[in-house]
Amino acid sequence: MENIDNIYEQLDKELSMNGADNLREIRRGALEKFRRTGIPTTRHEEWKYTRVSSLFNKQLNLPVSGADLPFTREDLDALRLPGQAEANELVFINGLYSAAFSVIRSSGIEIVPLAIAAENEYAPIVKAHLGHSSKYHEDGLHALNTAWLRDGAFVSVKKSAVPEHPLYIINIADARKQHQFLQPRCLIHLAARAVLQVIDNNITIGNVDCLTSQVVEAVVEEAAFLEYYKLQHDAPNSSIVSTTHIRHVGKSNSHVVTISLDGKLVRNNLNIVLDAEHCESHMYGLYMPKGDDHIDNHTLVDNVKPHCFSNELYKGVMSDRSTGVFNGKIFVRQQAQKTNAYQSNKNILLSPEASVNTKPQLEIFADDVKCSHGCTIGQLDEDGIFYLRSRGISEDMARSLLLHGFATDILEQIKPLALRNYMEELINHRLELKEYEY
Amino acid sequence: MLSIKNLTANIEDREILKGINLEIKAGEVHAIMGPNGSGKSTLASVLAGRDHYDVTGGSVEFNGKDLLDLKPEERAGEGLFLAFQYPVEIPGLSTINFMKTSLNEVRKYRGQDPLDAVQFLKLMKEKMALVNIDKTLLSRSLNEGFSGGEKKRNEVFQMAMLEPKLAILDETDSGLDIDAIRIVANGVNSLRREDNAVLVVTHYQRLLDYIVPDFVHVLWNGKIVRSGTKELALELEERGYDFIKNETATV
Structure with a gap:
C-alpha cells in the first residue's frame, strides 16, 4: 500500500x-x-x-x-x-x-x-x-x-x-x-x-x-x-x-x-x-449522471493551422442529485485563418437537485474565422409530454421517449453497428423503454 | 356519447369556461365556433386532459365514464382524440415509432394484442393513403420541420390510425391552403361512422363546407350562447361575430 x-x-x-x-x-x-x-x-x-x-x-x-x-x-x-x-x-x-x-x-x-x-x-x-x-x-x-x-x-x-x-x-x-x-x-x-x-x-x-x-x-x-x-x-x-x-x-x-x-x-x-491545414474533427458527447454521480467533460480544440473545421455537440441529462459539467474551449491561433469551429451544448435537468455547469470558452487570435457556440439548460418539454399522453402513452413512457429522442442524434454518431445497438440497449434499459422497437 | 354539464374552468385565476353545456351523440358532427379568446381551445384542451387548466365545476361524461377523472392517456384509450391546433415537434422520435407505441399502448388499454410489424405496416399504408402523406415524412422526427399542412395531415393520419370514438379537431384548418383543407376534410369524412362523432372547433366557417356539421354552437365569453344547424355557421360568416356579441349584450 x-x-x-x-x-x-x-x-x-x-x-x-x-x-x-x-x-x-x-x-x-x-x-x-x-x-x-x-x-x-x-x-x-x-x-x-x-x-x-x-x-x-x-x-x-x-x-x-x-x-x-x-x-x-x-x-x-x-x-x-x-x-x-x-x-x-x-x-x-x-x-x-x-x-x-x-x-x-x-x-x-x-x-x-x-x-x-x-x-x-x-x-x-x-x-x-x-x-x-x-x-x-x-x-x-x-x-x-x-x-x-x-x-x-x-x-x-x-x-x-x-x-x-x-x-x-x-x-x-x-x-x-x-x-x-x-x-x-x-x-x-x-x-x-x-x-x-x-x-x-x-x-x-x-x-x-x-x-x-x-x-x-x-x-x-x-x-x-x-x-x-x-x-x-x-x-x-x-x-x-x-x-x-x-x-x-x-x-x-x-x-x-x-x-x-x-x-x-x-x-x-x-x-x-x-x-x-484542412483537418476536420467531429466531437459528440452524451452524459447521463444519476444518483450522486458527477460527470465533467472538458474539451479543447486547438486550431494551430489555417483552414480547419471542427464541430462539437454535447448533450447531458442530469437526474437525482447528480451534477454535470461541460467546458468547451476553442483556441484559434493567429495564423489559423479560415478556421470554422462550431460548438453546442444542450442540457436537461430532471430533478430540482440536479445541476449542470456549462461554459463555452473561445479564444480567437485570428481575424478571418467562423466560430459559434451555444448552450441550453432546460427541463423536459411539458407540451411534448402532453402531446404523447394524448395519444395513449403513459407519462413515464412519454418522458422516456423524449429523453431517448434527445439522445438519439448522439447515438447515431456511433458508426460500428454492434456498438451502437449495444449503447441503444443500455440507454433503453436506463429509460425503462423495452416494449417496442425504437 | 359525450355529455358536458355546466363545465367551468380556470387558467391560473382567470375563469375561461363559465358553464358549458353540450350533448354529442354517436354519428353526429358538431361544430363550435367563436371569436378569438372565447374559450374554444380551452374547451378542447380540458376535454383532452391538459393539466394547465383547473376544472372548477361541472361534469363531463364520456361513454358512461367520468372523463375528468381520467388521465390524458386513459382518455385516449377510451377513444377520445384531440387533433392539436399546434402539433408539438418531438426531436429524435420518428413518427413511425411514435405511432407504433401510441397504437399499441391504446390497444393494450382496450385489452387488444399489440400489432406485429407486418400488421402495423399494412395498417399504416392504408391510412397514409387517406391523407396523402408520404412515408419519408413519417420516417422523420415527429412534426420536426414539417410544414403547417404536413403537421395537420399528420394529425389526421394519427386519428385514422387510432380510430377514436370522438375526434376533436382544434382549429385544424388554421394556416392551411384550400387543397390542404380538402385533404384533411376528406380524411376526416372518410372516418365517419355510425358509432363515432366529431367535434370541430373553428373560427371560420370554411372548413364546415367540407366537414358538414349537424349542429353548430357559438361560444362567447366562456359560454355557448347560441346553437343551431349549419345555417348558423353561414350566418356568422356573413354577419361576423359582432351580431352575437350585440345580442348577448342586450340579453
Whole structure:
C-alpha cells in the first residue's frame, strides 16, 4: 500500500537508479511538474467544479509490474462488449499493459510495449509525440501519469492500413480487495492514409473504490482517419479522470464520441490539436449522471493551422442529485485563418437537485474565422409530454421517449453497428423503454 | 356519447369556461365556433386532459365514464382524440415509432394484442393513403420541420390510425391552403361512422363546407350562447361575430 504523499520519494528514487530507459527524461520532467503542482484542487480554474482531491484521502494501492494476473482469459471473455469478439484487444489490467491478454487479429496494426517502442524503430515517433498532451494540462494528476509511466502501450497502424476490426482498449480494474489507483497510458500512431476505429471502455470488478487516471495520446498523419468511441458505464465505486489527446499532424480527420452513463466521478479531457491545414474533427458527447454521480467533460480544440473545421455537440441529462459539467474551449491561433469551429451544448435537468455547469470558452487570435457556440439548460418539454399522453402513452413512457429522442442524434454518431445497438440497449434499459422497437 | 354539464374552468385565476353545456351523440358532427379568446381551445384542451387548466365545476361524461377523472392517456384509450391546433415537434422520435407505441399502448388499454410489424405496416399504408402523406415524412422526427399542412395531415393520419370514438379537431384548418383543407376534410369524412362523432372547433366557417356539421354552437365569453344547424355557421360568416356579441349584450 502506498499513499500519494510518498509517491514522489518513491518515483524519485526509482528514476535515480541506474539503467537505460528512454522514457526516463520525460518521466523525470513530469515528476518535477507533479511536485510543483500536486493534485488539483477546486481553486484551479480547470478544476473549479470537479473535486478530485477527496479521492486521494485514502490509502491507494499502486499496482506492481510483473505481479501475477488476477484474471484468466475466460474472465475477460465475459467482460467484453457484445459484438466485439473479432476486435483487436489492447488490455490494461490495473493500469498496466498486459501483453498476455492483448490480441491483434487484423493486419496492419501492431501493439508494442511503450518502453520498447521508445528504443526501436518507433523511437522517433515516441520521442516526437509522447507527452505532447502535457503542454495542455498544468496539473499534477496528468503529470503523475507520465511520471509513473510503466507498462504503457504503443499502437502502430501502418501506412494505408485499414484494420478490418476496431482496436478495443479494455481497462480492467481489480477492486475486489484494495483501493486501486490505475494510470494506464498509451500512444496510438496512425501513419499516412491509415484508418482506425478505437473503442475505449473501463471495467471495474469488485466493490472497493478505485480511481483511474488514464492518458491516451493519438497522432493522426496525412489522410488518415481516426474514429474514437469512449464508453463509460462502469461500477458506482469507480472514478475516472481521462485525457484523450488527438493530434492531427497532416491533413486528416477524426470523429470522437464520448458516452458517459455511470461512474462515481468522471472527468474527461478531450483535446483536438489541428496542427495541419484542412483537418476536420467531429466531437459528440452524451452524459447521463444519476444518483450522486458527477460527470465533467472538458474539451479543447486547438486550431494551430489555417483552414480547419471542427464541430462539437454535447448533450447531458442530469437526474437525482447528480451534477454535470461541460467546458468547451476553442483556441484559434493567429495564423489559423479560415478556421470554422462550431460548438453546442444542450442540457436537461430532471430533478430540482440536479445541476449542470456549462461554459463555452473561445479564444480567437485570428481575424478571418467562423466560430459559434451555444448552450441550453432546460427541463423536459411539458407540451411534448402532453402531446404523447394524448395519444395513449403513459407519462413515464412519454418522458422516456423524449429523453431517448434527445439522445438519439448522439447515438447515431456511433458508426460500428454492434456498438451502437449495444449503447441503444443500455440507454433503453436506463429509460425503462423495452416494449417496442425504437 | 359525450355529455358536458355546466363545465367551468380556470387558467391560473382567470375563469375561461363559465358553464358549458353540450350533448354529442354517436354519428353526429358538431361544430363550435367563436371569436378569438372565447374559450374554444380551452374547451378542447380540458376535454383532452391538459393539466394547465383547473376544472372548477361541472361534469363531463364520456361513454358512461367520468372523463375528468381520467388521465390524458386513459382518455385516449377510451377513444377520445384531440387533433392539436399546434402539433408539438418531438426531436429524435420518428413518427413511425411514435405511432407504433401510441397504437399499441391504446390497444393494450382496450385489452387488444399489440400489432406485429407486418400488421402495423399494412395498417399504416392504408391510412397514409387517406391523407396523402408520404412515408419519408413519417420516417422523420415527429412534426420536426414539417410544414403547417404536413403537421395537420399528420394529425389526421394519427386519428385514422387510432380510430377514436370522438375526434376533436382544434382549429385544424388554421394556416392551411384550400387543397390542404380538402385533404384533411376528406380524411376526416372518410372516418365517419355510425358509432363515432366529431367535434370541430373553428373560427371560420370554411372548413364546415367540407366537414358538414349537424349542429353548430357559438361560444362567447366562456359560454355557448347560441346553437343551431349549419345555417348558423353561414350566418356568422356573413354577419361576423359582432351580431352575437350585440345580442348577448342586450340579453
